[in-house]
Amino acid sequence: FPFIVAALVIIHLLFLHQTGSNNPLGTKSNIDKIPFHPYFTFKDIVGMLIMMFMLVFLTLNTPYLLSDPDNFIPANPLVTPI
Template sequence: RFFTIHFMLPFLLSAMILMHLILLHESGSSNPLGTPMNNDKIPFYPYFLIKDIFGFMMFSMVFSLLIMYYPYMLNDPDNFIPANPMSTPLHI
């Protein structure tokens, strides 16, 4: 069960982000119903898009830094215990 959630979560997150980018930024956050009142509406669509691209680039840079320079930072210390081939581990 955990593997299924762990496997599906990135796809669900990507779908939610894509829906956010398409639906919210098309109509604007000040006009969620999409009613045609364009008299006082300021077109913020390019600013939202640039902000989201900048946020994605910053996240990618920080994540790449973490992966490339500190690959064992989020690892479990139990993975470095040498295995004993003559005995079965307790959790099995």
């Protein structure tokens, strides 16, 4: 489901920047067109790379920091699990 939503968002943004946000009929007018500057794409890619680097750095240095502490309860073979 999240991939479907992401695909619909991408399609929406693609058509929004092709026809213009204030142009529901799709008539040719360059006045209403929103330019999609490469700066925003570059900024988003760099931000995503920085966040991914921070997550990878965190998980490689301290792998159990983001995990569930209930997984580390020592097992007792003499007690029946609930």
